[in-house]
Amino acid sequence: MGIRPFLDKEWRESWRSGRLFLLSALFLVLGISTPLMLKFLPQLLPVEWQSILGPLLPSGPAAAVDALFKNLAQVGVLVLVLVVMGTIAEERARGQLELVLSKPVSVAGIVWAKFAVHAFAFLLAVLCAFLPFFAYLQILYSPGVALLPLLVGAGFFVVYGLLVIAFTLFASALFAGQVGAALLSGGFFLALSFLPNLGGDFARLSPAGLLAAARGLALGAGRPGDGLLGIGIAVGGVAVFLCLAVVAMRNHEW
Amino acid sequence: MDPAIQTRDLCKRYAGRIALENLNLAVPAGSVFGFLGPNGAGKTTTIKLLVGLRRASGGEAWIMGHNVRREPRAARSLLGYLPESPAFYGWMSAAEYLRFAARLFGLQGSELRLRQDYLLDLVGLRKARGPIRTFSRGMRQRLGIAQALVNNPRVLLLDEPTSALDPIGRKEVLDTIASLRGGLTIFFSTHILADVERVADAVAILDQGRMLAQESMAELRRKHARRRLRLTVGSDPGELLARLRREPWLENVQRQEDDLLLHVKEIADAERRLPVLIAELGLPLRRLEAEELSLEEIFLEVLGRGN
Numbered sequence: 001m002g003i004r005p006f007l008d009k010e011w012r013e014s015w016r017s018g019r020l021f022l023l024s025a026l027f028l029v030l031g032i033s034t035p036l037m038l039k040f041l042p043q044l045l046p047v048e049w050q051s052i053l054g055p056l057l058p059s060g061p062a063a064a065v066d067a068l069f070k071n072l073a074q075v076g077v078l079v080l081v082l083v084v085m086g087t088i089a090e091e092r093a094r095g096q097l098e099l100v101l102s103k104p105v106s107v108a109g110i111v112w113a114k115f116a117v118h119a120f121a122f123l124l125a126v127l128c129a130f131l132p133f134f135a136y137l138q139i140l141y142s143p144g145v146a147l148l149p150l151l152v153g154a155g156f157f158v159v160y161g162l163l164v165i166a167f168t169l170f171a172s173a174l175f176a177g178q179v180g181a182a183l184l185s186g187g188f189f190l191a192l193s194f195l196p197n198l199g200g201d202f203a204r205l206s207p208a209g210l211l212a213a214a215r216g217l218a219l220g221a222g223r224p225g226d227g228l229l230g231i232g233i234a235v236g237g238v239a240v241f242l243c244l245a246v247v248a249m250r251n252h253e254w
Numbered sequence: 255m256d257p258a259i260q261t262r263d264l265c266k267r268y269a270g271r272i273a274l275e276n277l278n279l280a281v282p283a284g285s286v287f288g289f290l291g292p293n294g295a296g297k298t299t300t301i302k303l304l305v306g307l308r309r310a311s312g313g314e315a316w317i318m319g320h321n322v323r324r325e326p327r328a329a330r331s332l333l334g335y336l337p338e339s340p341a342f343y344g345w346m347s348a349a350e351y352l353r354f355a356a357r358l359f360g361l362q363g364s365e366l367r368l369r370q371d372y373l374l375d376l377v378g379l380r381k382a383r384g385p386i387r388t389f390s391r392g393m394r395q396r397l398g399i400a401q402a403l404v405n406n407p408r409v410l411l412l413d414e415p416t417s418a419l420d421p422i423g424r425k426e427v428l429d430t431i432a433s434l435r436g437g438l439t440i441f442f443s444t445h446i447l448a449d450v451e452r453v454a455d456a457v458a459i460l461d462q463g464r465m466l467a468q469e470s471m472a473e474l475r476r477k478h479a480r481r482r483l484r485l486t487v488g489s490d491p492g493e494l495l496a497r498l499r500r501e502p503w504l505e506n507v508q509r510q511e512d513d514l515l516l517h518v519k520e521i522a523d524a525e526r527r528l529p530v531l532i533a534e535l536g537l538p539l540r541r542l543e544a545e546e547l548s549l550e551e552i553f554l555e556v557l558g559r560g561n
Contacts, residue, residue, distance in 0.1 A: 005357035008354075013343065013345065016345050017345065094341045095339065096342065099335075099337065099340055099341060099401070101307060102305045102330065102333075102335040102337075103355065103359065103405075104326075104328075104330040104359070105358050253307070254302065
């Protein structure tokens with residue numbers, strides 16, 4: 001059997017458990033609060049501090065774009081890992097997958113369906129962050145930022161998120177419990193974040209380097225070719241980790 | 255006729271521990287086959303090897319002629335499996351889960367709906383509307399049987415289907431198994447001997463990963479019945495008891511009120527010597543008959559833990 005029954009099951013499960021909207025809700029909050037905080041934080045400070053700290057606080061659309069990417073790449077991705085980490089491990093621990101795998105099904109179908117639904121939820125969440133963010137920038141600053149470059153930057157961030165999803169699924173397939181999956185995914189996430197600090201080609205080619213390219217593109221400062229190699233590497237990583245997840249599930253004894 | 259389930263030298267080792275050793279099993283098609291053994295005997299391991307959920311350390315297994323290792327999908331498409339504690343997606347309803355399971359076998363449209371309705375009726379869950387997480391254990395077990403039957407399997411593998419159920423749940427599950435008799439091969443593991451006695455046509459007895467016996471119920475009873483004799487004499491059997499204990503064909507003898515219960519090694523020797531002994535002692539013979547052992551006694555005897 002192919003992927004369709006699994007896609008249908010994953011979709012309904014995401015919908016009914018509210019998992020589909022959890023990330024969207026968080027990203028929406030980040031998308032709205034980031035420009036508002038940057039704009040109004042100086043006014044929220046006590047009057048005597050405003051003259052001292054006010055000039056030091058970042059402001060303007062560029063600072064808002066920068067802050068949004070940082071927030072999404074840290075808090076957003078961490079929550080993404082938490083949402084995805086139990087996807088396979090939990091079903092395995094509960095015995096649900098054992099019953100499914102006793103039927104003539106494709107393990108790849110199970111993994112790809114989970115990936116597809118998580119990817120969709122993540123895409124939805126990114127839109128929930130960027131569209132209101134764009135609207136607030138237009139309201140709060142004049143001029144704000146152009147929509148298309150911002151969406152291209154968001155697209156780069158989506159690719160980064162897909163890599164995190166694929167790796168977390170692999171970790172979830174590897175470990176019998178959520179904790180192991182969470183630790184491995186967390187380690188991977190930290191390693192990804194650290195790689196660009198090594199400078200040189202690491203900054204340019206590592207998947208996390210995509211975030212820098214995405215920020216540049218969103219602000220209209222980058223070139224479309226920036227980060228393309230990083231995207232290629234990230235997409236390749238997605239395919240590799242999903243295949244590894246399939247192998248891990250096939251090798252598991254139920 | 256080819257066996258529905260066959261294994262040849264099937265082995266499973268876990269980190270140096272032997273869970274299953276050279277299992278050679280042949281389950282006749284259409285039978286209800288009880289797979290008996292104490293806890294830890296290797297019953298669940300065997301079933302999981304047959305389903306393909308675990309890899310054998312050696313040997314081969316076939317379901318309806320399909321090699322489980324080389325043709326796992328073909329084998330799985332012909333079987334239904336119920337684990338000891340079936341775990342479902344708790345947010346689904348019984349009907350939703352059956353539809354999901356049916357789609358995994360490629361069922362669609364009206365065929366799917368008919369199968370779903372038939373199975374919900376069969377296991378008495380037609381009116382169970384809530385999510386599965388609200389179901390009792392018995393309801394889950396019945397849903398487990400329904401999902402195992404969703405593909406109209408030729409072979410049904412049930413792992414301890416009644417062990418966690420209360421008497422009512424147990425009766426319901428056994429009734430369901432009994433109602434399926436004849437249409438397919440049912441292979442069920444258990445340590446509850448009364449369940450086997452009630453529904454099985456044939457049994458295999460497993461202990462510490464080794465198969466100790468494999469026979470039809472009738473044959474098992476016949477073999478073991480011939481090994482126990484009940485003897486009643488008209489007067490005090492004290493002297494007879496002493497003489498009997500010196501006989502080489504006797505395994506042991508127990509006194510039960512006026513009767514003597516003889517477990518014998520060689521029935522032919524017993525039948526020849528007993529009347530002679532009784533006549534020599536001048537005792538009146540009231541009764542001498544071969545007695546049927548209960549399945550529990552046979553089980554313990556096969557396991558070497560009987561009298």
